[in-house]
Amino acid sequence: GGGAGVRVLFESEDARLLTAYRQAARDDRVRELLRDSPRYLAECFAVWSAHPQAGPLWQETRTDLLEEVLRPVVRGLPPERLAEAERELAGLGRSRAEEFRAWQRPNLRTRLRTLLTRRPAE
Known part of the structure; x- marks a missing residue:
């Protein structure tokens, strides 16, 4: 989290x-927080999806965090937890x-990637 700290990150x-x-x-504690705290999930999504116009290293970082850290957690969440995260995000803007x-x-x-990489049924 932490808006100002992240500004330093993506501007650097x-x-x-x-x-x-x-x-x-990628720490287990972060995954746990993402799973258990809709507010933390909302804050991470807000930060990681921000500043798409920043430099290439931040682009690569935010894509990695969204796709490899956040997406697997979100996929495993029950609908009510996702709804709570959405409410938290709505509060941010x-x-x-x-x-x-x-x-x-x-x-x-x-x-397309899913279609192309799916193994044929045995």
């Missing part, structure tokens, strides 16, 4: 710093909950 384009941040986000819903829908690339 410091590869070492961003790598450390990505590793920290009206468009946030909409962005979250749109992000959850698999995009075309993901659907």
Whole structure:
């Protein structure tokens, strides 16, 4: 979390710093918090989906965090927990909950990849 700290991260384009941040986000404690706290999940989504115009290292970092850290957790959450996270996001700004819903829908690339990598039925 932490808006100001993250601003330093994405403005720095410091590869070492961003790598450390990505590793920290993979900690079991972070996954636990994402699973158990709708507010924490909302804050992480808000931060990780922000600043799409920042430099390439932040682009890579935020994509990694959203796809490899957050998405697997979100996929495993019950609908009521997702609804709580949406309410938290709505509190951060009206468009946030909409962005979250749109992000959850698999995009075309993901659907194609799933189709292409699915093993044929035995």
